Amino acid sequence: xxxxxxxxxxxxxxxxxxxxxxxxxxxxxxxxxxxxxxxxxxxxxxxxxxxxxxxxxxxxxxxxxxxxxxxxxxxxxxxxxxxxxxxxxxxxxxxxxxxxxxxxxxxxxxxxxxxxxxxxxxxxxxxxxxxxxxxxxxxxxxxxxxxxxxxxxxxxxxxxxxxxxxxxxxxxxxxxxxxxxxxxxxxxxxxxxxxxxxxxxxxxxxxxxxxxxxxxxxxxxxxxxxxxxxxxxxxxxxxxxxxxxxxxxxxxxxxxxxxxxxxxxxxxxxxxxxxxxxxxxxxxxxxxxxxxxxxxxxxxxxxxxxxxxxxxxxxxxxxxxxxxxxxxxxxxxxxxxxxxxxxxxxxxxxxxxxxxxxxxxxx
Amino acid sequence: xxxxxxxxxxxxxxxxxxxxxxxxxxxxxxxxxxxxxxxxxxxxxxxxxxxxxxxxxxxxxxxxxxxxxxxxxxxxxxxxxxxxxxxxxxxxxxxxxxxxxxxxxxxxxxxxxxxxxxxxxxxxxxxxxxxxxxxxxxxxxxxxxxxxxxxxxxxxxxxxxxxxxxxxxxxxxxxxxxxxxxxxxxxxxxxxxxxxxxxxxxxxxxxxxxxxxxxxxxxxxxxxxxxxxxxxxxxxxxxxxxxxxxxxxxxxxxxxxxxxxxxxxxxxxxxxxxxxxxxxxxxxxxxxxxxxxxxxxxxxxxxxxxxxxxxxxxxxxxxxxxxxxxxxxxxxxxxxxxxxxxxxxxxxxxxxxxxxxxxxxxx
Numbered sequence: 001x002x003x004x005x006x007x008x009x010x011x012x013x014x015x016x017x018x019x020x021x022x023x024x025x026x027x028x029x030x031x032x033x034x035x036x037x038x039x040x041x042x043x044x045x046x047x048x049x050x051x052x053x054x055x056x057x058x059x060x061x062x063x064x065x066x067x068x069x070x071x072x073x074x075x076x077x078x079x080x081x082x083x084x085x086x087x088x089x090x091x092x093x094x095x096x097x098x099x100x101x102x103x104x105x106x107x108x109x110x111x112x113x114x115x116x117x118x119x120x121x122x123x124x125x126x127x128x129x130x131x132x133x134x135x136x137x138x139x140x141x142x143x144x145x146x147x148x149x150x151x152x153x154x155x156x157x158x159x160x161x162x163x164x165x166x167x168x169x170x171x172x173x174x175x176x177x178x179x180x181x182x183x184x185x186x187x188x189x190x191x192x193x194x195x196x197x198x199x200x201x202x203x204x205x206x207x208x209x210x211x212x213x214x215x216x217x218x219x220x221x222x223x224x225x226x227x228x229x230x231x232x233x234x235x236x237x238x239x240x241x242x243x244x245x246x247x248x249x250x251x252x253x254x255x256x257x258x259x260x261x262x263x264x265x266x267x268x269x270x271x272x273x274x275x276x277x278x279x280x281x282x283x284x285x286x287x288x289x290x291x292x293x294x295x296x297x298x299x300x301x302x303x304x305x306x307x308x309x310x311x312x313x314x315x316x317x318x319x320x321x322x323x324x325x326x327x328x329x330x331x332x333x334x335x336x337x338x339x340x341x342x343x344x345x346x347x348x349x350x351x352x353x354x355x356x357x358x359x360x361x362x363x
Numbered sequence: 364x365x366x367x368x369x370x371x372x373x374x375x376x377x378x379x380x381x382x383x384x385x386x387x388x389x390x391x392x393x394x395x396x397x398x399x400x401x402x403x404x405x406x407x408x409x410x411x412x413x414x415x416x417x418x419x420x421x422x423x424x425x426x427x428x429x430x431x432x433x434x435x436x437x438x439x440x441x442x443x444x445x446x447x448x449x450x451x452x453x454x455x456x457x458x459x460x461x462x463x464x465x466x467x468x469x470x471x472x473x474x475x476x477x478x479x480x481x482x483x484x485x486x487x488x489x490x491x492x493x494x495x496x497x498x499x500x501x502x503x504x505x506x507x508x509x510x511x512x513x514x515x516x517x518x519x520x521x522x523x524x525x526x527x528x529x530x531x532x533x534x535x536x537x538x539x540x541x542x543x544x545x546x547x548x549x550x551x552x553x554x555x556x557x558x559x560x561x562x563x564x565x566x567x568x569x570x571x572x573x574x575x576x577x578x579x580x581x582x583x584x585x586x587x588x589x590x591x592x593x594x595x596x597x598x599x600x601x602x603x604x605x606x607x608x609x610x611x612x613x614x615x616x617x618x619x620x621x622x623x624x625x626x627x628x629x630x631x632x633x634x635x636x637x638x639x640x641x642x643x644x645x646x647x648x649x650x651x652x653x654x655x656x657x658x659x660x661x662x663x664x665x666x667x668x669x670x671x672x673x674x675x676x677x678x679x680x681x682x683x684x685x686x687x688x689x690x691x692x693x694x695x696x697x698x699x700x701x702x703x704x705x706x707x708x709x710x711x712x713x714x715x716x717x718x719x720x721x722x723x724x725x726x
Contacts, residue, residue: 020686023670023684023686025402282677310385310386314651321385325383
């Protein structure tokens with residue numbers, strides 16, 4: 001069976017590496033000639049709206065999935081007319097728009113930070129008056145890794161923020177004084193079977209995920225599973241989906257969804273019985289889903305903007321290197337390490353060591 | 364860093380899949396256009412004695428290693444003049460010849476079944492007289508999976524065996540009534556650091572490995588490690604090496620070595636902290652070697668001649684499919700499954716299930 005993937009970055013690379021042992025083959029479509037997944041898969045180098053290329057992809061493969069969700073709606077519709085596409089394009093379209101996403105959370109009674117649609121400077125001023133400060137002004141689309149968002153701390157910040165982002169579709173969100181950030185990752189296959197990984201606790205460094213740790217058992221697990229289950233049903237979802245949440249006073253507030261394998265689940269490669277990558281493939285192919293139980297205690301640390309020396313990482317006991325073979329650029333995720341230990345104390349110590357070694361080079 | 368591999372079968376495929384996360388790239392040389400490693404690596408399609416192709420390989424990569432050890436001595440010498448080669452070609456040459464191999468075991472005081480060099484029918488008759496029957500007449504070179512060997516049960520078997528194998532370099536070995544077959548796999552890097560996996564207990568089906576189970580702790584571990592250590596030193600070995608042994612009345616008799624990653628170590632992919640494939644790459648690159656401790660209780664079952672349905676395998680909890688994407692042919696190893704369980708009882712039950720499901724199609 002041959003799987004097509006829109007996007008040829010590290011997520012596609014790790015999907016392919018998880019899929020070869022299952023007897024699968026891969027074709028990725030990416031605008032870049034040096035897409036890192038092309039080292040382990042066939043590459044169709046083309047823009048995401050190139051219908052000839054999308055047709056070629058659809059003709060070559062049995063089904064198409066995504067590692068990059070900001071594909072134009074017209075391309076999604078075109079693809080779906082030519083071959084099976086999972087997750088459903090409608091789910092991608094909701095995830096592409098923070099306002100639609102927040103509206104869906106509200107419809108499903110999933111608590112969210114306060115938010116307002118911002119279409120004008122007047123809207124922005126009124127939203128600030130209603131929500132209060134600090135708040136975050138975000139583009140509704142195309143933001144990632146903290147890009148496309150500005151924190152407003154005082155009313156003096158409104159005008160310059162509007163100068164920077166005004167003219168795009170925007171949303172203002174209350175800035176939440178959260179206790180911690182967590183995510184839940186689940187998979188749903190075409191039969192509607194579902195599995196869920198344990199919550200991951202996530203640490204960001206200036207808007208970019210830096211470290212994610214599997215929370216073997218957490219009081220909030222059941223609540224988080226309930227939320228992601230209702231999203232699965234609402235979207236008739238197929239594949240892996242991540243739901244990012246803020247923990248505030250023991251309650252969960254939904255931040256956003258990612259309709260794909262997710263950075264906060266990279267620890268599952270060695271840290272879960274079956275990884276998020278294998279489970280995504282199982283889900284879209286409609287195979288039985290795999291056991292999401294953790295194996296020992298696991299975490300992962302991202303390498304941002306620069307790679308450490310391979311030998312400095314692998315000499316650490318029970319640390320697994322994941323080098324994406326991407327050109328280093330400030331702020332770019334170019335690798336990660338998973339660490340798996342027999343106790344949470346050993347894990348904490350190993351994560352500290354990794355965080356000390358792992359360089360972070362930002363813009 | 365780019366690694367060249369002589370041979371493009373499943374061992375090269377699994378080396379490459381283990382190496383991409385380390386940031387490595389791979390070129391395989393194989394005579395076959397449909398070598399299964401070529402799905403995940405560049406392929407130079409050429410015979411092993413094609414010096415132009417060997418030169419091209421040496422020029423493209425940083426070092427060369429092997430998944431196929433029956434490479435002509437002249438090719439090994441030529442390669443070594445053009446780039447670093449690990450394991451050392453001298454080790455391959457010994458492993459290519461059962462007589463040299465047995466002589467080395469004797470030199471190192473590693474017990475072996477009785478054996479005799481057989482260069483003529485007279486030699487064979489004399490060897491049978493000295494060793495007794497049953498015994499196994501084997502070609503000194505190029506045998507694998509039970510090929511190139513004939514069991515002699517009575518003196519009437521001598522003449523037909525000679526008719527079949529006479530004219531080749533031969534060895535007669537006493538047939539050992541062993542209690543079990545085990546193997547030990549170790550790795551040695553260029554610094555001389557060594558690591559050893561727990562013994563594996565191996566079950567064969569008509570000469571082909573069918574099932575290998577990690578023996579978490581075994582009384583014979585220390586003895587086996589001592590033997591493989593002395594082989595490492597004798598050969599100034601670099602890479603992963605497997606030593607196959609018979610257990611007879613609580614003693615170990617050496618059968619043969621494989622100077623490469625080995626089928627009886629496939630359980631290490633999920634069943635050890637760091638797999639034999641990653642440790643082979645670490646050893647030849649001269650990186651620090653990885654932890655060989657088992658993760659839970661692990662075993663693997665080969666798929667011989669035919670693949671089961673993927674969904675029938677992956678629906679079994681904690682079973683990992685490894686599909687080599689090779690054309691099925693009788694007697695050909697075309698995949699395996701690893702199973703990892705929290706207790707040895709659960710493991711035994713899962714292995715039984717796999718053995719029931721796994722078809723064996725032999726010549």
